[in-house]
Amino acid sequence: MSKKEKTVVIEPATRLEGHANVVIELDEKGGVKDLKFCVTLTRMFEKFLEGRLAEEAPILTPRICGICPVPHHVCSVEAVEAAWDVEPPSAAVKLRDLMMQGKQISSHALHFYALAAPDFLAGPFADPSIRNLVGVFKHMPDAVKKAIALMRIGQEIVKTIGGRSVHPVTGVPGGQAKRLTEEERDRLLKLIDEAEGLMDFTIEVARKVVEGYLDVITKLGVVPTYYVGLNVNGVHTIYDRKATVRVMDPEGKIVADFPKKDYLQYVGEHVAPHSYATHIFFKPAGYPEGIWRAGPLARLNVADKMETPRAQELLKEFRDAVGRPCHATLAYNWARIVELMEAIEKARKLLEDPEIVSSDVKRADVRPREGNGVAIVEAPRGTLIYNYWTDDEGVIRKANLIVATNNNIAAVEKSMLVAAKQVLEERIHEKLKFPEPWFK
Amino acid sequence: MPVKVMFVQLASCWGCHQSLVDLHETLADVLPQLEIVYWHTVVDYKLHDVEKLPDGSVDVGFTEGFCRTEEDLYLLKLARQKCKLLVSYGTCSTYGGSPALLNLYQIDEGLKRKFMEAESVVDKKIPDMHVPKMLEYVKPNREYVKYDLFLPGCPPEPPLIAEVVTSLLRGEMPKLKERTLCDECPRVKSEVITIKKVKRAFEGIPDPEKCLLEQGYICMGPATREGCGAVCTRAGVPCRGCMGPGPNVLDQGAKMLSALASIVDYESVSPEELVQSVKDVVGTFSKFTLPSSIIPKAVSKKK
Ligand code: SF4
Ligand code: SF4
Numbered sequence A: 001m002s003k004k005e006k007t008v009v010i011e012p013a014t015r016l017e018g019h020a021n022v023v024i025e026l027d028e029k030g031g032v033k034d035l036k037f038c039v040t041l042t043r044m045f046e047k048f049l050e051g052r053l054a055e056e057a058p059i060l061t062p063r064i065c066g067i068c069p070v071p072h073h074v075c076s077v078e079a080v081e082a083a084w085d086v087e088p089p090s091a092a093v094k095l096r097d098l099m100m101q102g103k104q105i106s107s108h109a110l111h112f113y114a115l116a117a118p119d120f121l122a123g124p125f126a127d128p129s130i131r132n133l134v135g136v137f138k139h140m141p142d143a144v145k146k147a148i149a150l151m152r153i154g155q156e157i158v159k160t161i162g163g164r165s166v167h168p169v170t171g172v173p174g175g176q177a178k179r180l181t182e183e184e185r186d187r188l189l190k191l192i193d194e195a196e197g198l199m200d201f202t203i204e205v206a207r208k209v210v211e212g213y214l215d216v217i218t219k220l221g222v223v224p225t226y227y228v229g230l231n232v233n234g235v236h237t238i239y240d241r242k243a244t245v246r247v248m249d250p251e252g253k254i255v256a257d258f259p260k261k262d263y264l265q266y267v268g269e270h271v272a273p274h275s276y277a278t279h280i281f282f283k284p285a286g287y288p289e290g291i292w293r294a295g296p297l298a299r300l301n302v303a304d305k306m307e308t309p310r311a312q313e314l315l316k317e318f319r320d321a322v323g324r325p326c327h328a329t330l331a332y333n334w335a336r337i338v339e340l341m342e343a344i345e346k347a348r349k350l351l352e353d354p355e356i357v358s359s360d361v362k363r364a365d366v367r368p369r370e371g372n373g374v375a376i377v378e379a380p381r382g383t384l385i386y387n388y389w390t391d392d393e394g395v396i397r398k399a400n401l402i403v404a405t406n407n408n409i410a411a412v413e414k415s416m417l418v419a420a421k422q423v424l425e426e427r428i429h430e431k432l433k434f435p436e437p438w439f440k
Numbered sequence B: 001m002p003v004k005v006m007f008v009q010l011a012s013c014w015g016c017h018q019s020l021v022d023l024h025e026t027l028a029d030v031l032p033q034l035e036i037v038y039w040h041t042v043v044d045y046k047l048h049d050v051e052k053l054p055d056g057s058v059d060v061g062f063t064e065g066f067c068r069t070e071e072d073l074y075l076l077k078l079a080r081q082k083c084k085l086l087v088s089y090g091t092c093s094t095y096g097g098s099p100a101l102l103n104l105y106q107i108d109e110g111l112k113r114k115f116m117e118a119e120s121v122v123d124k125k126i127p128d129m130h131v132p133k134m135l136e137y138v139k140p141n142r143e144y145v146k147y148d149l150f151l152p153g154c155p156p157e158p159p160l161i162a163e164v165v166t167s168l169l170r171g172e173m174p175k176l177k178e179r180t181l182c183d184e185c186p187r188v189k190s191e192v193i194t195i196k197k198v199k200r201a202f203e204g205i206p207d208p209e210k211c212l213l214e215q216g217y218i219c220m221g222p223a224t225r226e227g228c229g230a231v232c233t234r235a236g237v238p239c240r241g242c243m244g245p246g247p248n249v250l251d252q253g254a255k256m257l258s259a260l261a262s263i264v265d266y267e268s269v270s271p272e273e274l275v276q277s278v279k280d281v282v283g284t285f286s287k288f289t290l291p292s293s294i295i296p297k298a299v300s301k302k303k
C-alpha cells in the first residue's frame, strides 16, 4: 500500500444486532478502492450441536439470535421431525404459525422503529446522541409508545404460545408442549384488535418517510441482486410446511422454485477471508454473480401476491412506487410494513380458527431414528435453513445451518461499497433531496 | 441527573437485551432516566468514543455474552475500566452459557466444521483477514474481570430485570433470590419421589399438574436458582437450568446428578445406569454452565 492510500475502519458497525466492522480502502485520490464488511464473531453452533440429544436442539439454537429466536426454535424442531419422519398434529402446526406471526410483529416493529426510523425521523446528519430510539423518545414520545405497544403485542403472542417471550421452549418433536386455552385465545384476539388500531399510525409514519426520502431510497446504495424467499404457489409466506423456495434473478425472472429438501443443489456458502459470516448465494449462478438477498424486500420481490387482503393492498401501493423487482436497499423498511400488516391479519385468522384451542397438540408415540432432516422457514431477516443428521438413538451427528442474516451479508457489503463510492466520490448526499428532520 | 449507562455485547445473541426491551411500557418510564453512552445496536457511538471516556465515569455497565474472541476480551476489560458498577447480565456472561458447549471440542474443530466441512460451503478456507483471533476456550467473564453484581438467566425474565434496574436506579444494591426453582414451581410434588427410568422430552405426554422429575423427565429445578417464575415447567416442559446453579451450589451439573442419585429406585436400577441412559450427560446437566463446572469436564475428557 502506498503512503497516500488509506484505510478507514468503522468499529463497530452500529444499529445492527451482531458484531461487524467496516473496512474502507481508499486510493491516493480519496476514491473508494474496496469495502469489506467484516463480521467479527461466530459461535459455531454447527459444531457443538454434534453429540446433543436432537430434542434439545430446539432449546439450544434459539440462542443464535435473541431478536428472532422463534424461527430458530420452530425450524430446529421441524428439522428433527423431518429426520425422524414425525408429523405433528395440525393444531400444533397452527400454534407454531401463530408464534411465528407474533415474532414477525415484534421484530418488524422493533426493526422499523428502533433500528431504522431514527435515521429517517432525526435525519441522517443528526448527532448520534439524538439519532436513536432514546432521542426519538424524547421528541416523539407518542410514536415510541405506539411502537412499544406493537412490540409488546408480538412478544405477548410469543410468550403465550412458546412459554417465554425470548427463547421459547414449547416446540417438542411431535408437537407443542402447551395448548392454547380459550381465555388465552380471547386475550390474544383483544391484542390483535389493538395492533390493527396501531397499524394506521404506523402506515402513516411509513408513508411520510417514504414520500420524504423517495429520492434517497431510489438512488442511494441501489444494487441489483438475486432474491430468495418461501412461497406457496406464488403466495407470500413466512411459515408453511408445504412451501417451496423461490429464487428471482436480478432482471426479475423466477429462476428456481425448489422443494426444501433439495436446498444443497441451490444454496452455496462462499467463505470470505475477512468475515466469520459466510456469503450465501444462488449456487447455479456461481459467486459473486449469484449473490442474493433475503428478508422482507426479497420476499415481496419473489411473491406474486400477499396472503391477506390489507397486506395485498399495501403490496400494490409498494409495487406502483418502486416496481418489481425493487433493488433499493432502503425499501426494506417499507417492505417490513407490508409484512407487518400481513402478520397481524394472519394472526387474527389463526386465532379465529376453532382448531387453535384444540388440546390435541402433541403426539405421544414419537420415536427417534436415524435420518436426515431439512426444514426451512422465513425469519424476519431472511430464509432460515436447518439440516440435521441424527443416529438411531436420536443424537445429532451433524448439523448444517444457513442463518437468515447471512443471506444478506454479501449484498450488504456490495450496497455499502456502492453507497460509499456515491458519498465519498460523488458526494451524492449533497445532491439528494432530504426532507426536514421531524425533530432536531 | 440521568444515570450514565453502557450496554456491552460480547459473544451473545442479544436475547438479554431483547428481554430488557420486553419491559415494554416500563421501559418507557426507565429510558428518560438514562444517558446511554454505549449500546452499539441502538446508539451510534463507536468504540473510540468509549475509549475516550474517563475511567470510572460510567455509572453502570451491563455485559451480555462471553468472550469468544480477543476483541470481546478487549471490550470487556474496557467496560470494567470505564464503569463504576459492572453487572454480569445473563447466563452467558455469568456462567458461559449454552454456546460455551463448544468447549467440548477444540476451537479448530469448530472452525473446520463451519468453514471447511459444512455441506453448503463451496470454497473452503478459514477467515483470517480483519477478523479477531478466537480464544481457545470460553471462561466465565469473572475469571477476567471483577464484577459487582450477577444477574443470571438466559435471558433473565423481564420482571427480574425490572426489579434489578429499578433498585439500581434508586441507588440500592439488588439482592438475588435465594431459593431453588422447585420453590417457585407450581407443580405438585410427592413427599418421597422415586424413579426407575428417565424419559426424554418428546416421550409420552406429561401430566400437566405433577412434578416433571417425578414423572421421569429430567427437570433441572432442584439444581437451579429461582427467579424466572418457573416459566418452562408452567409451559409443560422441564427446566433446562438456564438460571444457573442454585444458591450455595458450585456446580449445577454435579448437583443435579446427586439429586437424581437420591431419587432412583435402587431396586430396579443403579444411579450409574440411570445416568448412563442419558445419552448426553454434559449437554443435559451442564447445558448452560459448562465453563463453570467441574464434573462434566472430567466426563468429557474420559470420552
Ligand atoms: S444469556 Fe441467553 S439470552 Fe443472554 S446472550 Fe446468552 S444466550 Fe442470549
Ligand atoms: S423438579 Fe421441576 S417440575 Fe418438579 S418441582 Fe422442581 S421445578 Fe417443578
Ligand code: SF4
Pocket: B154, B181, B224, B225, B228, B229, B230, B231, B232, B233, B238, B239, B240, B241, B242, B243, B244
Ligand atoms: S424454568 Fe429453568 S430453563 Fe426455564 S427459564 Fe426458568 S431457569 Fe430457565
